[in-house]
Amino acid sequence: MLLTTFQFPKAITTVTWDAAERIFFAASIDGSIHQVNLFSQREDKFATAIGGGGATDPIRIGDESGSTGPTGRRLISVG
Numbered sequence: 676m677l678l679t680t681f682q683f684p685k686a687i688t689t690v691t692w693d694a695a696e697r698i699f700f701a702a703s704i705d706g707s708i709h710q711v712n713l714f715s716q717r718e719d720k721f722a723t724a725i726g727g728g729g730a731t732d733p734i735r736i737g738d739e740s741g742s743t744g745p746t747g748r749r750l751i752s753v754g
Contacts, residue, residue, distance in 0.1 A: 679726030680733035683709060701736075708751040709736050 685703040692699045702708045714722040726734055
């Protein structure tokens, strides 16, 4: 079952997960690496999973150069 769809500004060539599967990194051929946190911290200090909308409610990953948004997305430029 498809749980969440992520859309990136460029085609993704490589994906890797951290050991706890709480963050993944997606890289494109131009050297852009997107860090995506799969959990966000609520005000009561508990973590909640992001997504869950399947194909009907994609999470769009934009060009957030060096900044961290509310869901913890970050663009890392290499080379």
